[in-house]
Amino acid sequence: RYHDRVNPHFTLRYTNFVECLGPVLSAQVLQDDLFRRCLAATRTGYYLDNAFYAIAGGHSRGMAILDTSVCIHPNRPASEKE
Numbered sequence: 001r002y003h004d005r006v007n008p009h010f011t012l013r014y015t016n017f018v019e020c021l022g023p024v025l026s027a028q029v030l031q032d033d034l035f036r037r038c039l040a041a042t043r044t045g046y047y048l049d050n051a052f053y054a055i056a057g058g059h060s061r062g063m064a065i066l067d068t069s070v071c072i073h074p075n076r077p078a079s080e081k082e
Contacts, residue, residue, distance in 0.1 A: 012064040020049040022071035029055055 007013065029035055038051040056062030 006070055007067050010067045012066050012068075014061050014064045016053050016060075016063075018049060018052055018063055018065060020045045020052075021073055022069070023049075023052065024066070024069075 025035075032055055034051065035055045038048055038055070042048055052063055
């Protein structure tokens with residue numbers, strides 16, 4: 001999976017998919033009607049990452065993976081998972 005591995009040779013890599021773990025969003029995205037509707041439709045953020053590309057306007061440089069900022073998803077006990 002190309003999108004979830006850090007590549008120390010890059011600062012950023014443009015892509016058409018980013019995970020929802022730690023997005024950095026512009027004020028324009030936060031005010032976007034599509035983003036607000038997607039956010040309102042999900043309780044957990046599940047599938048929200050699939051909307052980012054459309055919200056970014058479908059541009060080839062609309063979103064990127066920041067290889068200089070690494071997020072680690074903590075493990076949760078099975079009892080806390082939905």
